[in-house]
Amino acid sequence: MELVWDGKQVKSDEASAVTALIRGCYGENKKGVVHLGAEEALYLMDVRGATCTDASGNRMGFNELAGKFSKKKKLLARYLTYKDWRDRGLFIRKEEEATGEYGRSVSRKYARGEGKLELPEISGAFFKDDLLCVVDGADAGSVLYNEYWIGQMGTYKASHRGSICKLDIFEALLLSEMGKLEGCSKKEMLSAAKERIGYFGDIYSVYREWREAGYVVKTGFKFGTHFRIYFPGAKPGGGKDWVHSKHVLHVFPKQSSLLISEWARAIRVAHSVKKTFILAIPGEGKKKKGEVDFALYYRKGMGVETPKEGKPAFLMLSLSEDEYLSGEELAASLGVCSRRGLDLLVAIADRETAVTYYLIKRIELPKSKYEYYEIEWMQP
Amino acid sequence: MELVWDGKQVKSDEASAVTALIRGCYGENKKGVVHLGAEEALYLMDVRGATCTDASGNRMGFNELAGKFSKKKKLLARYLTYKDWRDRGLFIRKEEEATGEYGRSVSRKYARGEGKLELPEISGAFFKDDLLCVVDGADAGSVLYNEYWIGQMGTYKASHRGSICKLDIFEALLLSEMGKLEGCSKKEMLSAAKERIGYFGDIYSVYREWREAGYVVKTGFKFGTHFRIYFPGAKPGGGKDWVHSKHVLHVFPKQSSLLISEWARAIRVAHSVKKTFILAIPGEGKKKKGEVDFALYYRKGMGVETPKEGKPAFLMLSLSEDEYLSGEELAASLGVCSRRGLDLLVAIADRETAVTYYLIKRIELPKSKYEYYEIEWMQP
Numbered sequence: 001m002e003l004v005w006d007g008k009q010v011k012s013d014e015a016s017a018v019t020a021l022i023r024g025c026y027g028e029n030k031k032g033v034v035h036l037g038a039e040e041a042l043y044l045m046d047v048r049g050a051t052c053t054d055a056s057g058n059r060m061g062f063n064e065l066a067g068k069f070s071k072k073k074k075l076l077a078r079y080l081t082y083k084d085w086r087d088r089g090l091f092i093r094k095e096e097e098a099t100g101e102y103g104r105s106v107s108r109k110y111a112r113g114e115g116k117l118e119l120p121e122i123s124g125a126f127f128k129d130d131l132l133c134v135v136d137g138a139d140a141g142s143v144l145y146n147e148y149w150i151g152q153m154g155t156y157k158a159s160h161r162g163s164i165c166k167l168d169i170f171e172a173l174l175l176s177e178m179g180k181l182e183g184c185s186k187k188e189m190l191s192a193a194k195e196r197i198g199y200f201g202d203i204y205s206v207y208r209e210w211r212e213a214g215y216v217v218k219t220g221f222k223f224g225t226h227f228r229i230y231f232p233g234a235k236p237g238g239g240k241d242w243v244h245s246k247h248v249l250h251v252f253p254k255q256s257s258l259l260i261s262e263w264a265r266a267i268r269v270a271h272s273v274k275k276t277f278i279l280a281i282p283g284e285g286k287k288k289k290g291e292v293d294f295a296l297y298y299r300k301g302m303g304v305e306t307p308k309e310g311k312p313a314f315l316m317l318s319l320s321e322d323e324y325l326s327g328e329e330l331a332a333s334l335g336v337c338s339r340r341g342l343d344l345l346v347a348i349a350d351r352e353t354a355v356t357y358y359l360i361k362r363i364e365l366p367k368s369k370y371e372y373y374e375i376e377w378m379q380p
Numbered sequence: 381m382e383l384v385w386d387g388k389q390v391k392s393d394e395a396s397a398v399t400a401l402i403r404g405c406y407g408e409n410k411k412g413v414v415h416l417g418a419e420e421a422l423y424l425m426d427v428r429g430a431t432c433t434d435a436s437g438n439r440m441g442f443n444e445l446a447g448k449f450s451k452k453k454k455l456l457a458r459y460l461t462y463k464d465w466r467d468r469g470l471f472i473r474k475e476e477e478a479t480g481e482y483g484r485s486v487s488r489k490y491a492r493g494e495g496k497l498e499l500p501e502i503s504g505a506f507f508k509d510d511l512l513c514v515v516d517g518a519d520a521g522s523v524l525y526n527e528y529w530i531g532q533m534g535t536y537k538a539s540h541r542g543s544i545c546k547l548d549i550f551e552a553l554l555l556s557e558m559g560k561l562e563g564c565s566k567k568e569m570l571s572a573a574k575e576r577i578g579y580f581g582d583i584y585s586v587y588r589e590w591r592e593a594g595y596v597v598k599t600g601f602k603f604g605t606h607f608r609i610y611f612p613g614a615k616p617g618g619g620k621d622w623v624h625s626k627h628v629l630h631v632f633p634k635q636s637s638l639l640i641s642e643w644a645r646a647i648r649v650a651h652s653v654k655k656t657f658i659l660a661i662p663g664e665g666k667k668k669k670g671e672v673d674f675a676l677y678y679r680k681g682m683g684v685e686t687p688k689e690g691k692p693a694f695l696m697l698s699l700s701e702d703e704y705l706s707g708e709e710l711a712a713s714l715g716v717c718s719r720r721g722l723d724l725l726v727a728i729a730d731r732e733t734a735v736t737y738y739l740i741k742r743i744e745l746p747k748s749k750y751e752y753y754e755i756e757w758m759q760p
Contacts, residue, residue, distance in 0.1 A: 045543075062516045062544050221732075224649070354601075
């Protein structure tokens with residue numbers, strides 16, 4: 001197949017090539033001439049054995065053609081994720097074509113617990129260096145632990161081993177803000193926490209929102225996330241009756257920014273222990289124009305959906321391992337998806353050009369201030 | 381059991397208590413009076429039902445006594461890890477008592493490959509925004525990929541799918557520093573990498589050291605670490621013959637500092653996929669006095685080793701989930717262990733006071749500039 005770089009874009013007007021390109025859903029057909037996007041042309045050269053010449057008839061290599069698009073952001077991340085989707089036998093088109101309100105994204109509903117969160121009064125001492133609060137006296141601690149699953153009596157999974165109850169910094173602040181904790185200064189706790197934990201205010205707000213919705217929210221340390229959660233009504237068990245959490249909750253504030261490799265690491269641990277990963281995106285952000293890269297067509301029954309007859313299933317955000325992503329950028333991309341009624345598929349090309357996919361679905365938690373999403377690792 | 385706070389420390393001189401304390405390996409016996417450390421006294425009160433009174437005979441609670449030691453750093457982290465070890469039926473003493481050169485730490489040996497790393501000359505183009513370098517032309521790329529496992533031909537695990545070879549930033553720089561990469565500016569690549577990746581220089585030095593020792597070093601993205609490694613001689617396979625790496629390598633520069641929760645997250649992913657986790661600690665650090673918290677006595681045959689007759693097995697570094705650890709601090713603690721011939725056991729109390737253990741063993745990689753350690757999750 002012969003392609004031509006006309007100084008602005010890649011085209012083909014050779015009859016057999018045009019037929020093949022149209023059949024393969026590459027480019028746009030304008031009066032018998034197919035205009036190709038950068039990723040499409042590079043793919044045809046790299047994988048399909050196409051050749052490309054410039055206006056003077058000189059043959060161009062992959063790097064020479066790619067160099068023509070060097071002002072395009074993250075060209076290789078886009079190319080590699082495009083290639084991966086194509087290599088799976090699935091269709092992929094530029095995102096601008098997916099203009100409908102497809103109604104394909106269905107949010108997951110999370111119910112609130114009944115009633116309002118009312119906590120008992122208690123008194124404790126704050127240990128600044130450890131960000132922990134100790135409630136001395138087994139009776140008070142027991143009620144808090146057994147009825148509300150706040151704090152930890154004795155030892156984890158062995159609450160009888162010890163007579164003090166330990167509150168983590170989130171629990172201590174919650175009690176304090178509700179006026180239920182004597183003996184600890186809210187101001188001191190807050191300032192110690194903020195000094196130690198980045199974006200503490202945002203993380204705490206998310207904690208409080210889920211606690212007020214009736215969920216039990218405990219540390220997610222074992223699963224590499226900020227929290228793990230239990231649905232309303234969960235009580236701490238012991239021994240054989242221990243209730244396992246099925247969800248972990250991680251907070252990605254709008255103003256924060258993470259290397260993709262770090263972002264993905266948090267999701268991987270959760271996946272490896274078969275927990276549903278919930279991402280919270282709190283905080284104030286400038287309203288950014290959301291970016292997405294491609295519209296993706298997926299499988300349908302035994303076949304695949306085509307751009308000719310079908311509808312796209314996802315919008316793709318193409319990233320590479322060594323890139324940064326901010327909470328704000330992710331929120332903006334999710335906003336685009338929500339308006340078009342499609343789910344977001346985050347595609348990450350690692351340094352070895354293997355692509356990993358994460359599907360992001362919106363969660364509805366009634367009356368919540370913030371946005372929450374389930375993220376799952378997906379093999380398309 | 382009755383304990384007394386004399387204004388400076390906790391003691392007991394009651395005959396039956398003294399007998400029980402000595403038998404239980406608590407405190408120091410000075411002429412029939414047992415002097416207890418803070419963690420020991422708190423443990424006896426919290427778990428063993430001991431009571432403590434001050435000089436005037438007033439009964440003190442846990443928080444009141446703990447308050448007397450509030451100038452001690454990370455008192456609760458120390459207490460909670462002390463308690464966890466004790467609750468396992470094992471003995472634990474203050475680290476100052478472990479003064480011998482016990483010779484109990486045996487380092488793991490990693491062999492170097494034979495010969496010197498010689499790479500072929502190649503030419504490529506650098507894509508700054510993606511930190512990737514593309515080698516155009518299947519022949520040159522194939523040799524590099526198939527013989528040296530540098531770069532990625534085609535697609536990961538399907539090297540025939542495509543005609544270009546992609547080099548990651550570490551591979552491209554290695555070739556460039558060896559004078560084997562045309563078409564890319566070393567200066568441009570280095571500055572792009574440093575702008576994007578924190579401590580890039582340190583991470584690259586570690587990469588280069590293992591490559592020069594004959595190891596294959598590829599991205600560890602799928603395992604949440606900087607790299608995964610293959611032993612000298614490994615070649616990329618395909619399909620059923622794919623060689624799985626058994627080791628991941630993560631770089632923790634001396635000058636960097638991490639929240640314990642983030643530090644542990646990297647180790648967890650590796651553990652969940654059954655890889656051996658190797659930590660590199662490169663970089664310049666001020667010589668710190670190394671801190672360790674306790675000397676630990678472990679199991680022996682069907683019983684346990686005692687401080688009376690046995691030797692300690694580990695030194696413990698007690699930390700909590702929300703604390704920071706720097707590469708320098710960890711290196712200094714490991715230095716203490718090495719001088720005493722014991723392994724380091726890092727004990728992390730999470731917000732729920734459950735304790736997780738990581739055993740750290742020194743690695744010997746002949747001729748290496750840096751220090752390397754295997755870290756494994758351990759359930760004592």
